[in-house]
Amino acid sequence: MTAEPAAAAEPAVPAVPAVERRLHLLTPLRRAWVPIGATVGVAAQQADQIQRWASGLSATLRGLALLGLVVVFGVYGFLSWWFTHYSVTDTELRIRSGLLFRRTAHIRLDRIQAIDVTRPLLARVAGVAKLRLDVIGAEDKDELAFLEEREAVALRAELLARAAGFAPAEAVALGEAPQQELLKVRPADLVVSLLLTLSVWAALAAGLIAPVAVWWFSGNPWATIATVLPMLGGVWSGTAGRFLTEFDWRVAESPDGLRLDHGLLDRAHETVPPGRVQTVRIVEPLLWRRRDWVRVELAVAGSKNGVLVPVASRAAAQAVVARVLPGVDLAALDFGRSPKTGSRWVVPVWWRGYALAVSADVFAARKGLLCRRTEIVPHAKVQSVRLTQGPWERVQGLADVHVDTGANGTVTARLRPAAEAAGLLDAQAARSRTSRADARPDRWMT
Numbered sequence: 001m002t003a004e005p006a007a008a009a010e011p012a013v014p015a016v017p018a019v020e021r022r023l024h025l026l027t028p029l030r031r032a033w034v035p036i037g038a039t040v041g042v043a044a045q046q047a048d049q050i051q052r053w054a055s056g057l058s059a060t061l062r063g064l065a066l067l068g069l070v071v072v073f074g075v076y077g078f079l080s081w082w083f084t085h086y087s088v089t090d091t092e093l094r095i096r097s098g099l100l101f102r103r104t105a106h107i108r109l110d111r112i113q114a115i116d117v118t119r120p121l122l123a124r125v126a127g128v129a130k131l132r133l134d135v136i137g138a139e140d141k142d143e144l145a146f147l148e149e150r151e152a153v154a155l156r157a158e159l160l161a162r163a164a165g166f167a168p169a170e171a172v173a174l175g176e177a178p179q180q181e182l183l184k185v186r187p188a189d190l191v192v193s194l195l196l197t198l199s200v201w202a203a204l205a206a207g208l209i210a211p212v213a214v215w216w217f218s219g220n221p222w223a224t225i226a227t228v229l230p231m232l233g234g235v236w237s238g239t240a241g242r243f244l245t246e247f248d249w250r251v252a253e254s255p256d257g258l259r260l261d262h263g264l265l266d267r268a269h270e271t272v273p274p275g276r277v278q279t280v281r282i283v284e285p286l287l288w289r290r291r292d293w294v295r296v297e298l299a300v301a302g303s304k305n306g307v308l309v310p311v312a313s314r315a316a317a318q319a320v321v322a323r324v325l326p327g328v329d330l331a332a333l334d335f336g337r338s339p340k341t342g343s344r345w346v347v348p349v350w351w352r353g354y355a356l357a358v359s360a361d362v363f364a365a366r367k368g369l370l371c372r373r374t375e376i377v378p379h380a381k382v383q384s385v386r387l388t389q390g391p392w393e394r395v396q397g398l399a400d401v402h403v404d405t406g407a408n409g410t411v412t413a414r415l416r417p418a419a420e421a422a423g424l425l426d427a428q429a430a431r432s433r434t435s436r437a438d439a440r441p442d443r444w445m446t
């Protein structure tokens with residue numbers, strides 16, 4: 001018997017090398033600010049010596065020295081741009097950067113959970129944008145700054161499509177996913193909501209009173225300035241800064257998640273990743289309740305996108321939350337207040353703000369009287385459940401139940417009867433285990 005010749009193996013198809021691309025030509029201007037800032041800092045510390053040295057030079061030499069600094073800064077910015085590349089392979093995004101110390105970031109596409117497009121004011125004027133990437137397991141965001149606006153939008157769409165499992169050719173052809181607008185915040189409502197927020201008036205009062213008090217008691221101008229600056233920063237971030245950030249807030253739904261567009265000077269385009277929301281927080285300041293307004297905040301694992309709706313009617317906000325937590329009806333949650341017996345001795349007066357609701361889908365805890373906060377956690381996102389009891393709570397027969405989530409957060413149901421808390425501990429552990437087994441996978445565009 002003669003053996004048949006073995007079939008020739010098909011030649012392996014060589015992988016197509018990833019094409020390395022550079023950032024926008026305006027990027028060197030941004031990179032040049034690093035040595036400029038360092039030089040300004042040194043000059044501020046050695047101002048007297050620099051002034052004596054400069055006074056001994058002629059005008060021509062001073063001009064040449066200034067020109068030399070400009071050339072050095074420009075060369076640094078150019079070289080840092082020249083040695084920065086990015087490329088997209090079948091499985092990852094690679095970013096190579098660094099002039100003296102080289103750094104290569106390998107970002108797996110299946111680990112990407114959000115890609116934000118931000119357009120600072122000067123970048124909008126120049127027609128460029130910045131991509132910021134949220135990656136599971138990474139605390140800091142990698143970014144590509146800057147890209148031409150159309151290139152940034154196209155690259156974002158391509159990366160999200162590849163993260164969803166589309167082939168490279170299909171990912172490029174798909175383009176940006178369509179969207180449907182769900183909510184838009186009017187500037188007038190945003191202004192009124194700030195005026196009706198007690199914390200805003202408290203910040204303004206502190207910013208006015210604290211410097212005067214420091215000056216009155218110390219008479220030291222430097223101590224007054226040291227007090228004023230952080231106060232002004234807090235006042236700005238809570239008033240005008242918040243208005244500039246949340247201006248023209250829009251929420252839209254698309255296959256890659258909920259899209260958030262906002263900002264007056266710096267325009268941001270953010271995405272709430274599907275299935276990555278760990279906790280939803282409904283905030284109801286005291287003066288908002290007559291208008292039935294609420295604010296919706298989020299805790300997203302690995303992301304700093306913390307606001308979903310800055311201000312809206314309760315019905316409109318609940319409709320948006322229903323997109324984040326499918327199947328959850330917030331209006332149907334039945335909250336049970338902490339018992340008066342015992343609770344009033346553990347937490348006088350404020351015990352009235354504590355309440356708990358548990359449904360088939362979520363664990364919800366409420367707290368606060370002046371500013372009511374309701375925190376809602378899907379059972380599938382619960383990582384652990386704990387029961388704690390202080391000595392005074394043991395005397396009163398009460399306990400606290402803590403639910404830990406994947407965003408390093410904790411939602412606490414305070415001042416529950418001890419027997420109820422013990423039963424809740426076991427029941428919540430079982431609900432979480434069952435919900436995780438039945439949960440859908442977190443995938444883009446599915």
